[in-house]
Amino acid sequence: MNLLWVMLGGFFGAIARYTLGEWMPAANGFPVGTMSVNLIGCLFLGWFTAFISYRKNTSSVIPLLVGTGFTGSFTTFSTFSVETFQLLEQQFYFMAFLYVLGSLTIGILLAFAGYRLGFQSERGEHH
Template sequence: MLDYLVIALCAFIGGSARYWLGVFLPAAGGFPIGTLAVNLIGCFIFSWVVKHIMNDIDISGRLVLGVGVGFCGALTTFSSFALDTMKLVQADQIGLAFLYLVLSFVGGLAMTFLGEAIYHRKAA
């Protein structure tokens, strides 16, 4: 039962952060900057923080559940990513849609690798 509470609390924080970033970084010319930002930040946090928690902190798996499933799960959003892509395509902004797809996929992988690299550099 405690696992669910930790996930719910962290999801509340992650969802609130996602909303705030969406307000702070509104779409510019139809390009969904806020969604891109939260997804890239989520990739970094998930790879660095969760790895750090799992390997360096002697704590229960609840914190990993909270940060990984709760916070990062509520912060990042595949549904908004898909919807934003379709909106760009339907508005005949194919170039922006393609740019958004590339930045999301390549950027997400790059942020994940960056999180790993920072973790390993600090651990060394």
């Protein structure tokens, strides 16, 4: 049954990722769509992880559906890796550097911010 919840979340995450990626095409070769999807996913998963971890009576289905299924399918490390390789192959070294550095740095900062927001929203803090 758990696999079914992951698959259902993954189905909707893949649709959301595809739609957002189509809406935000590459700009001068820079993979804006993939970077945006991954950064949104970092913020969301940070928030969701904190928010759900402080809830006592949450069904174990919710993290599988939303965290593993939806967010796991929405974000894409493999596309990030291939696009980085393609930038390097085309000798867009600086763009590749910015893509990797920006994705990692901003992604980690957004995951942290999301976690803090999730923790604050659970505790009822509004700063």
